[in-house]
Amino acid sequence: MDIDSDKAMISCHAEKNVYRIICSGDWDLNHLSFAINQFKKIHKELPQGMAARIDITAVEKIDSSGAILILKNIDILENKAHKVDVSGASDDQQKILDMYRRQLNYVDNNKVKKSLTIIEWLEKLGRNTTHYIRNSANFFAFLGETYSAFFYYLIHPSSIRYKAIIKNIEEAGVRALPIIALTSFLIGVVIAYQSAVQLEKFGASIFIVDMIGISVTRELSPLITAIVVAGRSGSSYTAQIGVMKITEEIDAMKTMGFNPFRFLVLPRMIALMIAMPLMIFFADLVGIFGGMFVSKFQLNMSYAEFINRLQSVLDVKHVWVGLIKGPFFAWLIAAVGCYRGFQVSYNTESIGRYTTISVVNAIFLVIACDAVFSVILTELDI
Amino acid sequence: MKKVVVSMRNIITRFGENLVHEDVNLTINQGEIYGLLGGSGSGKSTLLREMIMLLRPESGSIQVLDSNVLDLSPAQADVLRKKWGVLFQSGALYSSLTVAENIAITLKEYTELPTDLISDIVMAKVKMVGLPEHASRLFPAELSGGMIKRASLARALAMDPQILFLDEPTSGLDPVGAEAFDKLIVSLRELLGFTVVMVTHDLDSIWTIVDRLCVLGDKKVVAEGSLEEVMQHNHPTIESFFKGSRGLLRSRA
Numbered sequence: 001m002d003i004d005s006d007k008a009m010i011s012c013h014a015e016k017n018v019y020r021i022i023c024s025g026d027w028d029l030n031h032l033s034f035a036i037n038q039f040k041k042i043h044k045e046l047p048q049g050m051a052a053r054i055d056i057t058a059v060e061k062i063d064s065s066g067a068i069l070i071l072k073n074i075d076i077l078e079n080k081a082h083k084v085d086v087s088g089a090s091d092d093q094q095k096i097l098d099m100y101r102r103q104l105n106y107v108d109n110n111k112v113k114k115s116l117t118i119i120e121w122l123e124k125l126g127r128n129t130t131h132y133i134r135n136s137a138n139f140f141a142f143l144g145e146t147y148s149a150f151f152y153y154l155i156h157p158s159s160i161r162y163k164a165i166i167k168n169i170e171e172a173g174v175r176a177l178p179i180i181a182l183t184s185f186l187i188g189v190v191i192a193y194q195s196a197v198q199l200e201k202f203g204a205s206i207f208i209v210d211m212i213g214i215s216v217t218r219e220l221s222p223l224i225t226a227i228v229v230a231g232r233s234g235s236s237y238t239a240q241i242g243v244m245k246i247t248e249e250i251d252a253m254k255t256m257g258f259n260p261f262r263f264l265v266l267p268r269m270i271a272l273m274i275a276m277p278l279m280i281f282f283a284d285l286v287g288i289f290g291g292m293f294v295s296k297f298q299l300n301m302s303y304a305e306f307i308n309r310l311q312s313v314l315d316v317k318h319v320w321v322g323l324i325k326g327p328f329f330a331w332l333i334a335a336v337g338c339y340r341g342f343q344v345s346y347n348t349e350s351i352g353r354y355t356t357i358s359v360v361n362a363i364f365l366v367i368a369c370d371a372v373f374s375v376i377l378t379e380l381d382i
Numbered sequence: 383m384k385k386v387v388v389s390m391r392n393i394i395t396r397f398g399e400n401l402v403h404e405d406v407n408l409t410i411n412q413g414e415i416y417g418l419l420g421g422s423g424s425g426k427s428t429l430l431r432e433m434i435m436l437l438r439p440e441s442g443s444i445q446v447l448d449s450n451v452l453d454l455s456p457a458q459a460d461v462l463r464k465k466w467g468v469l470f471q472s473g474a475l476y477s478s479l480t481v482a483e484n485i486a487i488t489l490k491e492y493t494e495l496p497t498d499l500i501s502d503i504v505m506a507k508v509k510m511v512g513l514p515e516h517a518s519r520l521f522p523a524e525l526s527g528g529m530i531k532r533a534s535l536a537r538a539l540a541m542d543p544q545i546l547f548l549d550e551p552t553s554g555l556d557p558v559g560a561e562a563f564d565k566l567i568v569s570l571r572e573l574l575g576f577t578v579v580m581v582t583h584d585l586d587s588i589w590t591i592v593d594r595l596c597v598l599g600d601k602k603v604v605a606e607g608s609l610e611e612v613m614q615h616n617h618p619t620i621e622s623f624f625k626g627s628r629g630l631l632r633s634r635a
Contacts, residue, residue: 029493029541036496063542065495068502092575099573103506347477347523 008035008059008066012042018051024058027066039073043080052077057088067100142339146269149261164267165274172233172268173275177282179232183224184283188216188290196298205299209306212291213314217322221283223370226329229276230362234337237268238358241341242351250342260342269334277326284319317382325373329366336362384411386445387545387577388433393442395428402428403439404601415571415578415591419623420598426581427471427549429598433579434468434547435459447544464492466545467538471553473530475522481508481533482518485540492541507536512566528559532566539570548580552587560584564591597623 009025021042025031046052054070056062074084089097153160195211241264244250250260288310295301340358344350388410395403402425410416418426431437432444435451444451449462475484485504489495495503508518511532522530531551538546551567552560568591571578582588588595588609596606599619605612613624 029489029495032499033494036499064506065489065493065499065503065542068506069499072499072502095573099510100506103509104502345523347521349478 006060007031007033010035010038010042012038012045014047014050018053019046021052021054022058023054023056023070024060026061027056027059027069028061028063029065032065032069035069039069043073043076046077046080046082049081051083051085054084054086055088056086056093059093062093062096064096064100067096068104071097071100071104138343139339142342143335145261146265146335149259149266152259152262153266159262161263161267164263165271168268168271169275172229172272173279176229176232176279180225180228180279180283181286183228184216184221184287185290187220187224188212188287188292189294191215191220192291192294193298196294200299205295205301206309208291208295208299208301209309210313212288212295213310214318216287216291217284217314218318219322219370219374221280221287222322222325222329223366224287225276225279225283225326226333226366226370227363229272229279229330230333230337230366231359233268233272234333234362235355235359237334237337238341238344238355239351241338242344242354245342245344246346246348246351265334265338268338269331272330272334273327276330277323280323280326281319284322321373321377321382325370328369328373332365332369333362336365384413386410387412387447388416388579389445390429390433391443393429393432393439393444395425395432395437395439401601406442406598406601406603408596408603408606410577410579411594412577413571413575414593415567415580417588417592417595418579418581418598419583419588419595421583421619421623424598424619425601426598430547430549430579430581434466435463464488464541465543466547467541467543469531469534469538469546469548469551471549473522473534475530475534475537477522480519480521481513481525481536484522484533485518485537487537488540503540504536507539508533510539510570511536512562527554528556528563531555531563535563535566539574542574543576545577545579548578548582550581550583552582552584557586560586561590567591 006026008023008027008031010021010023012019012021014020019042023035027035042052054074056070059066070086074086077084086097191212192208195208196205199205199208199211241250244264250264253260253263292303292306295306296303337358340354340361344354386409388408390406390408393403393406395401395406406429408429418429420426428437432439433446433451435454438452442452447462447465449458451462454462475481476487479487482501482504485507486500489500489503490497493500505515505518508515513529513532513536517525517529517533522533525533531554535551546567548567552563555563564587567578570576580587580592582592592609594606594608595612596603597612597615597617597620598604599617604617604619605615612620
């Protein structure tokens, strides 16, 4: 498409008492830039109070942008107290101009742009605070509904969704094993490498077993597993429930008497609480194996030697401490994931936003919960 | 002889094993409101999607505005796409943008117009489709069904298209809203002189605004022409469409 050959042209000259603006060419979307600049010049050049006549006889094509450009410039000139008229419009062109004359109304761009004053800042702070409080209240309401559904389960054990729970265990647990194996193996390798260098300096290489055994089972496996699960299952819970909300499936369930807490939330929550300790135990094994693997090549420690030492230094309580965290982390991840899913509003963008929020919240809560565990268990000398 | 804007010849479409179109032929002339009719699953929307290059038929030829749609370079296809506007069934407004931004987006991307002129054009289109001024600042999620249709019509009209493709424009609107929308399309056609191609099964639209139509049935076009001409045929699809209780009600009136 050659833009220059048929662009909108303007030429102008002053006559005795009228300033003639002669337009020609194609006045459409793609050909207007010359005319726009030309009009700006005319605004400057036009002598005070002189009448203007816009002649569009030679205009071949005119579309909405061309028509609006002409009308807008007429308005600007008229505001400066010039008399303006249009001549030479064909019937069709006149019809288009008349129509856009009716549609044209200017938006005041100044109203839209506001600077952030102190009042507005305070208003924003207030809004965010009430939003935060309401959000917390909603979360407790969500938990309350979940518990009432849970008690319903206890009273009517036949209503427990066993199939859904098992399916969710497979989805969130079994299918996560490869990625958990990979991450915890690498964590074991990293810890072993870093400590091997330091411990060798003191000739205390054998303590690498204590180091790996305790840190992996007590802290690292639960945390790494929880973070992987938050990223994998927490986000998918939010997205699944969010999409069901957008497609009105949740409303459909309610009208059929299927309580979404019993059918969607609890199966996910219970499944994750069962699967998480098992995944942590699996991560323990793989993580320790990672450390063992590095010790063999870095410190020439045989597998038998490593395991022998592990049996004498790793109290079973450390493993239990790690495993016991599992259900707590799982509960946090599932609760946050489902809660954020129910918050999704009826547009596609909010799914992405709430999925992000859900993962960030879940990881933060898991780490905060881990810190609480650390303090309590240390105070209790466990 | 009127100028032909869309012509489809010997279209065969297949989804896997399922044959949807078997030798479909149709012609759409400049300036008319053309209806694509047929029962659910007869492939009306598929036909529309083939015209606007979202789907490719297995074989056949499609001419839109003198270009052979099935044999275009990417650059030619871009030029052609700027000459039409499409209104999707559910509106398909971009949910992260306001109504005004939705309408302005093609103008911003494809023209070099200054932003103040673009916003004037946008406001003119907003008013043209009968939306209140404040609606331009709302997000699609905050609009009612009728407003979504109007907003996406304004978006389709942003570049002053020569053809407007409408996929079930009145579905999901109440009868009053549907009639208002039909009137709007007729009056805009008068003013702007574009060609309208619409997929519809709204009998009211067919009786009141459609100039010519084709009826799809048995994987073919069973009749094409003005409503009177189409009514002459006695194919079962046409019988059931116009001589069912709803159709009869109309033809008596």
